[in-house]
Amino acid sequence: MHKHTLTSILVPTISLILIISAFLFLKPATTGLTTFSPDESQNVNADISLSTKNGEVIPPSAVVEIWVDDKKAEMTISEFIARTGEESELEQGSIPDFNFQGIGYTGEHIYKLTLADFNIDRSIEKGQHTFITRIVYRGKTLYEKQNNIVIS
Numbered sequence: 556m557h558k559h560t561l562t563s564i565l566v567p568t569i570s571l572i573l574i575i576s577a578f579l580f581l582k583p584a585t586t587g588l589t590t591f592s593p594d595e596s597q598n599v600n601a602d603i604s605l606s607t608k609n610g611e612v613i614p615p616s617a618v619v620e621i622w623v624d625d626k627k628a629e630m631t632i633s634e635f636i637a638r639t640g641e642e643s644e645l646e647q648g649s650i651p652d653f654n655f656q657g658i659g660y661t662g663e664h665i666y667k668l669t670l671a672d673f674n675i676d677r678s679i680e681k682g683q684h685t686f687i688t689r690i691v692y693r694g695k696t697l698y699e700k701q702n703n704i705v706i707s
Contacts, residue, residue, distance in 0.1 A: 597679065597706070598678050599623070599677050599678075599679055599704075600671050600677065601669065601670045601686065602668075602669055602670075603619070603621060603668050603670060603672075603673070603688060604665055604666065604667050605619065605632070605635055605636070605665070605666040605667075605690075606664070606665050607644075607660050607662055607663070608662075608663060609661060609662060609663055610648075610661070611648070612646065612648030612650065612655075612658075612660065612661050613659050613660045613661075613690065613697070614632065614650070614655050614657065614659050614692050615632055615658070616632070616692070617632045617690055617692040617697060618630065618632070618690070618691045618692070619631075619635050619689070619690055620688070620689040621670065621673050621675060621686075621687070621688055622687035622688075623670075623675060623676075623677065623684065623685075624685055626675055627675070628673035628674050629673075630673060632660060632690070635666060635668060636660060636666050638668055638672060639666040639667060639668060641664065642664070643664065643666075644664070645659065645660060645661070646659070646661050648661060650692075650697070653692055653693070653697065654693075679706060681707060682706060683703060683704070683705050684703070684704050684705075684706065685701060685702075685704075686701070686703075687699065687701045688700045
């Protein structure tokens with residue numbers, strides 16, 4: 556056998572063995588990283604979570620406000636929890652800083668809805684956007700979280 560013929564057989568064979576070995580031993584998997592590139596505007600969605608804790612109450616008439624830039628939607632805590640279909644606990648409690656005394660939601664629970672469950676225009680275009688979640692009681696903010704998101 557000529558040296559050139561031997562090289563022509565060995566190089567592809569060794570390359571194939573290396574590729575198969577790398578695949579078997581490195582065990583490729585998805586990374587969880589994603590890129591979202593809308594053409595024009597796209598409907599976004601996000602999970603909206605509400606947590607309650609033992610020893611604390613949230614008034615049933617408090618409101619969950621969702622803002623996507625200047626677009627707003629809201630839902631009472633009672634409606635939010637009812638829409639999840641999860642169990643809930645009510646008990647007597649107070650929030651002295653907000654002049655609340657009465658029955659409120661409590662217990663170790665996490666309730667989740669999506670942005671699509673709110674009556675809000677979810678279409679956004681490329682660029683930077685502000686997403687705000689608030690819990691408001693009688694015009695006072697009990698909780699607020701702001702996230703900046705970039706759509707490219």
